[in-house]
Amino acid sequence: MQRSIEPRKKPRQARAAATVEAILQAAAHILEREGLAALNTNHIAERAGVSVGSLYQYFPTKQAIMTEIIRRKRRRLVDAITLSLQAGEGESFDERLDRLIAAAIEHQIEWPRLARNLEIAEAFLPLQEETEALNQALADKIGCFLGHQGIGDVAVATMDLIALVRGMIDAAGLAGETDRTFLAERIGRAARGYLLLPQAAVKTRSMGHSKGIAQRRGSGPTHRR
Amino acid sequence: MQRSIEPRKKPRQARAAATVEAILQAAAHILEREGLAALNTNHIAERAGVSVGSLYQYFPTKQAIMTEIIRRKRRRLVDAITLSLQAGEGESFDERLDRLIAAAIEHQIEWPRLARNLEIAEAFLPLQEETEALNQALADKIGCFLGHQGIGDVAVATMDLIALVRGMIDAAGLAGETDRTFLAERIGRAARGYLLLPQAAVKTRSMGHSKGIAQRRGSGPTHRR
DNA sequence: GAGAAAAGCGAGTAATCGCTCAGATAATAG
DNA sequence: CTATTATCTGAGCGATTACTCGCTTTTCTC
Numbered sequence: 001m002q003r004s005i006e007p008r009k010k011p012r013q014a015r016a017a018a019t020v021e022a023i024l025q026a027a028a029h030i031l032e033r034e035g036l037a038a039l040n041t042n043h044i045a046e047r048a049g050v051s052v053g054s055l056y057q058y059f060p061t062k063q064a065i066m067t068e069i070i071r072r073k074r075r076r077l078v079d080a081i082t083l084s085l086q087a088g089e090g091e092s093f094d095e096r097l098d099r100l101i102a103a104a105i106e107h108q109i110e111w112p113r114l115a116r117n118l119e120i121a122e123a124f125l126p127l128q129e130e131t132e133a134l135n136q137a138l139a140d141k142i143g144c145f146l147g148h149q150g151i152g153d154v155a156v157a158t159m160d161l162i163a164l165v166r167g168m169i170d171a172a173g174l175a176g177e178t179d180r181t182f183l184a185e186r187i188g189r190a191a192r193g194y195l196l197l198p199q200a201a202v203k204t205r206s207m208g209h210s211k212g213i214a215q216r217r218g219s220g221p222t223h224r225r
Numbered sequence: 226m227q228r229s230i231e232p233r234k235k236p237r238q239a240r241a242a243a244t245v246e247a248i249l250q251a252a253a254h255i256l257e258r259e260g261l262a263a264l265n266t267n268h269i270a271e272r273a274g275v276s277v278g279s280l281y282q283y284f285p286t287k288q289a290i291m292t293e294i295i296r297r298k299r300r301r302l303v304d305a306i307t308l309s310l311q312a313g314e315g316e317s318f319d320e321r322l323d324r325l326i327a328a329a330i331e332h333q334i335e336w337p338r339l340a341r342n343l344e345i346a347e348a349f350l351p352l353q354e355e356t357e358a359l360n361q362a363l364a365d366k367i368g369c370f371l372g373h374q375g376i377g378d379v380a381v382a383t384m385d386l387i388a389l390v391r392g393m394i395d396a397a398g399l400a401g402e403t404d405r406t407f408l409a410e411r412i413g414r415a416a417r418g419y420l421l422l423p424q425a426a427v428k429t430r431s432m433g434h435s436k437g438i439a440q441r442r443g444s445g446p447t448h449r450r
Numbered sequence: 451g452a453g454a455a456a457a458g459c460g461a462g463t464a465a466t467c468g469c470t471c472a473g474a475t476a477a478t479a480g
Numbered sequence: 481c482t483a484t485t486a487t488c489t490g491a492g493c494g495a496t497t498a499c500t501c502g503c504t505t506t507t508c509t510c
Contacts, residue, residue: 013507016457037349041498051459056499120345124262159400160393160411167392168385175384185425186385193418200410238477241487265467276489281469457506465498476487 005067005125008060020058022048024072027065032114036121041065066121073118074134077107081141093149097195100142101187104165105180112173119170138162151195164190230292230350233285245283247273249297252290257339261346266290291346298343299359302332306366318374325367326412329390330405337398363387376420389415 011017026048030039041062045052059065084103088096108115122131139158151157165187172183236242251273255264266287270277284290309328313321333340347356364383376382390412397408 011457013456015506019457035348040496045460052499053460053501054458057457060499062498116348120348123260123342123345156411159396160415163392163396164389164415167388167395170392171384171388186381186419188425189422190385190389190415190419193422194411194415197414197418200413236487238486240477244487266469267467270490277469278471278490279488282487285469287468451510453509455506455508457504459502459504461501463498463500466496468493468495470493471491472489474487474489476485478485479483480481 003063004060005064006060007064007068008056008058011058016058019048019050019054022050023055023058023065024069028069028111028114031069031117031121032111035113036117039066063125066118067125067127070118070122070125070127071130073115074130077104078134078137078141080104080107081138085141085145096145097191098184098188100145101165101184101191102180105169105184105187108166108169109173109178109180109183112170116170116174135159135162146195149195152199157195160194161191164194228288229285230289231285232289232293233281233283236283241283244273244275244279247275248280248283248290249294253294253336253339256294256342256346257336260338261342264291288350291343292350292352295343295347295350295352296355298340299355302329303359303362303366305329305332306363310366310370321370322416323409323413325370326390326409326416327405330394330409330412333391333394334398334402334405334408337395341395341399360384360387371420374420377424382420385419386416389419 011020023044027039027044030043030047039062041052041055044062044065045055048055055065059068080103081100084099085096088099091099139155139162142161143154143158146154146157146161168187168190169183177183236245248269252264252269255268255272264287266277266280269287269290270280273280280290284293305328306325309324310321313324316324364380367386368379368383371379371382371386393412393415394408402408
């Protein structure tokens with residue numbers, strides 16, 4: 001039932017490498033311009049200027065193509081975050097936070113529909129593990145940064161910050177915003193509020209049927225199963 | 226090319242109404258437990274304990290089923306937001322904000338994968354108009370609430386707040402969190418930071434190739450096309 | 451150059467899945 | 481009861497599309 005999503009074979013000649021690039025390029029292009037529904041293997045091959053046969057030499061399934069695109073994008077994100085943290089070494093907390101936010105915006109806002117369609121495509125791919133790993137990698141880097149700031153629960157804070165930043169950038173991107181500075185300023189306010197405002201004393205205003213065990217506080221997010 | 230997404234006919238007998246409910250129930254169940262990829266009409270019918278034929282008596286297309294689920298969920302959201310604002314009339318800003326956040330959490334966290342998959346499914350449905358209308362309805366209510374707080378650009382603020390809150394709740398839900406109080410407190414900090422922290426003077430630290438026209442400021446989000 | 455290996459081709463196959471329709475069954479009316 | 485209307489059934493049609501395979505062309509090796 002479940003077919004492979006791993007690449008089939010490595011290209012050995014230059015033209016083969018070019019073919020692989022053309023395929024990925026074409027798929028990304030279709031995702032940005034025509035949407036997920038238009039993404040079928042015949043169309044990808046056509047747009048890439050190769051035959052379906054060639055496509056299937058390097059990717060055993062259509063999902064493998066999407067997987068590779070997602071993996072590359074993730075690699076770029078991790079790199080960008082890493083770089084932005086390195087670049088800001090020695091700077092103030094505020095400056096470094098701004099760098100982080102700017103890097104995230106730059107990464108996500110350039111091709112907003114591609115970004116969104118990739119997130120959607122993930123729903124059809126068996127990538128939960130890799131997603132966890134990515135989040136872990138980001139959490140490590142960002143958590144290390146936050147750790148120096150006396151933030152309490154670093155794991156939770158990291159998850160929240162990523163979610164907050166992603167949510168706001170995605171919404172802005174889909175709304176057609178291109179002014180990165182304005183967006184960065186707004187995200188910065190939310191992030192600073194999250195990180196710096198005092199934690200409210202836990203008023204136990206009961207909040208509906210709280211059917212969970214009162215776990216949590218300083219042990220990281222609970223993962224299902 | 227585009228088929229209808231409106232219900233086909235109203236059930237007139239009790240058992241027919243039960244059939245419709247069973248179908249919607251089954252579809253939602255599949256979305257929560259098995260994911261979007263497993264959502265096909267044969268499977269829905271099977272799980273609902275009816276035949277495909279019956280399914281197509283009430284829903285002309287598969288998309289019509291998803292549309293109905295989404296519409297119901299939206300109706301519940303608007304109702305919950307409205308109620309939470311009414312309930313808090315006369316209370317302080319802080320209390321009302323907390324009510325809003327609690328309502329959003331209650332709405333989104335119960336079936337987190339269903340919520341996520343519905344958002345994804347929307348990408349395949351011709352619901353832009355309704356989505357705009359929903360956002361407008363929420364923006365009106367929330368904007369009216371925010372308007373009394375001296376927030377500058379209410380439209381942008383509303384969009385940002387919704388994105389921020391949704392992002393954080395979704396992430397927490399998918400991570401398996403069930404402690405609503407803890408989550409509400411964190412979201413509250415981010416929201417308050419966004420709303421109450423002073424807008425930073427616009428430092429023109431150039432942020433990459435800012436290829437957009439410097440539009441924006443106080444005129445609401447720019448929508449594509 | 452010859453031979454081998456890699457890359458490319460694209461018509462065709464097979465599987466999936468949305469959806470129909472001809473007829474069976476149940477509820478309701480008179 | 482009969483007639484009528486509402487509901488339900490599920491085998492299978494049709495369209496889409498992921499994927500294969502036998503063959504050709506290009507590049508590499510010696």
